[in-house]
Amino acid sequence: MSSLPAPDISVVVPLYNEAESLPELVAWIDRVAADNGLSYEAILVDDGSSDSSWVVIERLREEYPALRAIGFARNYGKSAALYCGFEAARGEVVFTMDADLQDSPDEIPAMRRMILDEGYDLVSGWKRTRHDPIGKRWPSKFFNWTARAVSGIRLHDFNCGLKAYRLKVVKAIEVYGEMHRYIPILARQAGFRRIGEKAVEHRARKYGCSKFGLERMVKGYLDLISVSFLSRFGRSPMYFFGSLGTLMFLLGGGTTAWIIAAKLWKQAHGLALRPVADQPLFYLAIAAVILGVQLFLAGFLGELVNRVSSDRNRYLIDRRL
Incomplete structure (x- = not known):
């Protein structure tokens, strides 16, 4: 043809x-x-x-x-x-x-x-x-x-x-x-x-x-x-997932560190303190850290798929003229 x-x-x-x-x-x-x-x-x-x-x-x-x-x-x-x-x-x-x-x-x-x-x-x-x-x-x-x-x-x-x-x-x-x-x-x-x-x-x-x-x-x-x-x-999914994951990881990690540091400071000065495990913000911060890691890994997986996937789809054709 x-x-x-x-x-x-x-x-x-x-x-x-x-x-x-x-x-x-x-x-x-x-x-x-x-x-x-x-x-x-x-x-x-x-x-x-x-x-x-x-x-x-x-x-x-x-x-x-x-x-x-x-x-x-x-x-x-x-x-x-x-x-x-x-x-x-x-x-x-x-x-x-x-x-x-x-x-x-x-x-x-x-x-x-x-x-x-x-x-x-x-x-x-x-x-x-x-x-x-x-x-x-x-x-x-x-x-x-x-x-x-x-x-x-x-x-x-x-x-x-x-x-x-x-x-x-x-x-x-x-x-x-x-x-x-x-x-x-x-x-x-x-x-x-x-x-x-x-x-x-x-x-x-x-x-x-x-x-x-x-x-x-x-x-x-x-x-x-x-x-x-x-x-x-589409060509660099890490730019999206990695950036969002890094932001969430830093936000969650920073919040967790602040909560723990605040507790230690109050404990050192003999002030009344609230247990970390009783603070909802602590669990939100941990969740942000976990989601950040998952998003970062999703970016890595997206990059891997981009490298190894085929550029073309294939469809089953059973008749031609």
């Missing part, structure tokens, strides 16, 4: 139980590429669908030679699907979009020009007008506001599935867990700072229903904490 000429664009489409929308989506991508004189590859990543999605993909493969596909043995999640799609991508510009037809392939030419002509490393879609229930729109607004405040990246819609990347960007980042929401943050961490945004068309869902529930908001904020922590201390 490496001997084949690289296409102009790669379109990575993670999907889960989207059999009805796939024929229309692939035909749409093919039409946009043909109208704009672009060679392309469409990489469909079936995230362990339980419907007939893979059967549909096999049928589409006969009609569209530019179609490639990866099928997971079980449902790993959108981040895993994007990770494997990025590994397989070869196009000069790589696009991601959802398979539910809410993202429009008609945006591809303009976003490609932003990458090639305007020098952006990543262009994120902005669903300025959303065709989603209010129960999804308002939590999403608050989530995006929080992500902007924490990351400093001025994007309106971090979680928009429609994005465009230079090929070197997708090869440099590692999308894992639920981090697909924070790909712009991961890209900036990798050194790609030319991040732009384009208002894109958002369409109402035509088939089926959303595969994401309210639990994604909880996961989103937990992941935001994780990616913020990793951006600052």
